Amino acid sequence: MARIAYYRVSDTSQSVEAQRQALGGQFDREFADEGVSGAVQAADRKGFAELLSYVREGDTLYIYAIDRLGRDALDIQATIRRLIDKGVTVDVRGLGPIAKGVGELIVAVLAQVAEMERQRIRERCDAGRAAAKAALAATGKTHRGKASLGRPMAGDRATVQAWRSDNGASIAKTAAHFGLSLATIKRYCGPQ
Structure with a gap:
């Protein structure tokens, strides 16, 4: 037992x-x-x-x-x-x-x-997202003052891709050059 x-x-x-x-x-x-x-x-x-x-x-x-x-x-x-x-x-x-x-x-x-509480959590999240989208459309900032709804973009994808291609750089070297994570570089450029 x-x-x-x-x-x-x-x-x-x-x-x-x-x-x-x-x-x-x-x-x-x-x-x-x-x-x-x-x-x-x-x-x-x-x-x-x-x-x-x-x-x-x-x-x-x-x-x-x-x-x-x-x-x-x-x-x-x-x-x-x-x-x-x-x-x-x-x-x-x-x-x-x-x-x-x-x-x-x-x-x-x-x-x-x-289960009811789970539904209330979902409703509150949906309401928060709706308010953020409306504020973003109206003011360029969310209702909490952020510039985007999701994770902010780290660097410009096209710039990162072009620099890596022009320099024949590895993912690690590209990440170090731009101060970005390896995951971000892989997402932007693929594993190549």
Whole structure:
């Protein structure tokens, strides 16, 4: 009977440490997915897929919150059911162990809330992009004062390509000359 923890953060700038500390236990095994959206089905995430292969009847899986399993209500419910059917106890911080029946009903409600929040995040992002596009069209700057919506262009592609061709330069030499990354030069000029 192993004590297992699972952590997930959506962005690589985030850390699972807050979840680890909040769960605060000594675990036999820990699994994590860092930089993976909750929109990705649980079984399709590397860390969670490894967890599913590892867990056995009698194990207890500890998670920080239902939304760490995902942001798709049906996937969360199917994942919890799969674990329970395997004989694994799912223990959610603040809720305790989830059992069949009432426990699954609570999970269903919380999973719907997680999915609703995902939709709200998407709506806020879409609204922000729309505002940025409108401001860019009207003023030449986004609503946050940036000159473009995406990553700013580093150097002029045509100039970089011409200089590399004229000088027979390698990708590394071209990158050094323009002060650009190797990835940018490869994107501009191809690997040649």
